[in-house]
Amino acid sequence: MENLGALLHGFTVAVSPYHIGLMVVGVLLGILVGVLPGLGAPNGVSLLLPLTFTMDPVAAIILLTSMYWGALFGGSTTSILFNIPGEPSSVATTFDGYPLAQKGRATEALSFAFLSAGFGALCGVIVITLLSGWVQKFALKFSSPEFFAVYFLAFASFVGLGGAPVLKTIVSIGIGFALAAVGMDSVSGSLRLTFGLDQLISGVSFLVAVIGLFGIGELILTIEEGLHLKGIDARVRVRDVFRAMAEMPRHLATLLRSALVGIWMGITPGGPTAASFMSYGLGKRFSKFRANYGKGEPDGIIAPETADHSAGTAAMLPMLALGIPGSATAAVMLGGLMIWGLNPGPMLFVERPDFVWGLIASMYLGNVLAVVLVLSTVPLFASILRIPFAIIGPAIVVICFIGAYTVGSRPFDLWLALLFGVLGYLFKKLDYPIAPLILAMVIGDKAEDAFRQSLIMSKGSMTIFWANPLVATLMALAVTLLVWPLLMRLWRLLRPAG
């Protein structure tokens, strides 16, 4: 019940004309970056972050999270109307969303997507509300070895559950850690890995990396594939919205199953993309509507959308309580928290309850607002996509580079953004996952500090990571996830023989 009291207090923080105005702006900007090719939630938030440096943290996080919700919705819009996923996490929405829209039922398809997304998001926020008090008590028992174990667990789950080739995931994580180490070492104060280059003394900003990897890289991919817009009538008919609403209860089983999948994947850093695919796969197997999957079945829209959004919101829980982001976008926001002078982790709940609960309350409001806004602005944003690429492409490029420059006012960052852009393109083409790299860049220093402090505590003995039941459990879980792909392969090899 104390959580409920705290939440009510949070609403008094979040509900002000200024904050609600920020939510509207954030959601609309979010839909815009979600709709535009090349821009998505992670780099949309990265682009906006430098503009929030001087804002009050509560206002800043409300703006950024609202943008995140908006981007998740915007990504689904293009999936359904144009068969172009605006976000990686809305790829699974194209499987049934686009066919349904082609049948002339675009409004229904969009309504199913937005309503189930809203449902998923609310499930995610409710879980955060219920669990955060408990997670916080749990996390207060943490010291350096436990923190390192949790970081290790986060990376292990990318390797074990991420779905990308294991060795490529490891390379991606390693590159992120190495980039995080460049510049001033926070423990000893010495300059590391600068190779005599003055430009590297201040380190490599993860924001520039996100803008390059996701923004420029994604644009190059879009160009390579050639952009084909086969427009579908994007007018929203109110009658169809209500028809979709009336049909929602029939899909309750899918809604609940998908929300569970999403919450699980959001809290363990599987992320929204993995969650939506997994949920679609489960639906295809267990749903009573499974026969029509792939042919424009509403259930096939509801499954990935619910999971996508519940994962997106649930990813905020480990970010706030433990300082571990559950998705690439959450990783960027975590970096923002540190820039605003907040210390993510269990102490945040004690030191800044107004911030934490204001944010949680804003997540309820922001998501409801987002459903309404996205439904009413579909025609507007669909028309933006009809602007020829010769204008919109260079405009996005310019916005990405300006965003990269505003991070630290360093001209060198323009080159870095271009370099990361090419790298992002190669990563995508060769199936290297990008999210682990970002996560490693953001929490690399913290993970390293936890590791070093643990070893100082134990005078160099690695047994400290197995010293008490809590840290041993976390480590055992991490190691299991790490060898999981190997176990699966062995099992597959042995099965035909046995």
Next chain:
Amino acid sequence: MLTRRALEIAFAGATALFGAVVAWGATEYGVGWSPSGPDPGTFPFYIGLMVALASLANMAIAAGARQPAGRPFMTGDQARRIAGFVGPILIFVVLSLLLGLYVATALYIGAVMLVQGRYPLWHALLVAVGLPLALYLLLEKGFRVPLLKGPLEALIGL
């Protein structure tokens, strides 16, 4: 023609080199144990080593993979499209460093619209002047975030 397999191997080679350079660079700061705990280079050293080893394994996997021979990584058409997109970006970055972001934006957008989009001149001019102006008002006036400026801004006293 560049095959996917060749690119896999080349990229794995590049990441292996990156890992090796990181590990080698880390040795400069000590990779052992000192009275105050692990040396600053320890963590990056092992990270670099991990990247290098995993990359070598990736390379071996790519080299050993049975693939239809000569499957191209991209078609000539795709390569041309990418070059036509990345080339102007490269020029844009160089121009930004020389002339500032606003002027470079105007030149880049205008040129792409004229040459690649085949828009009428007045159309391209409108966007090429309008976008930097809008950005200036939003960033410098709205958010008080200064962007990189060049000789033109100095000339008109901004």
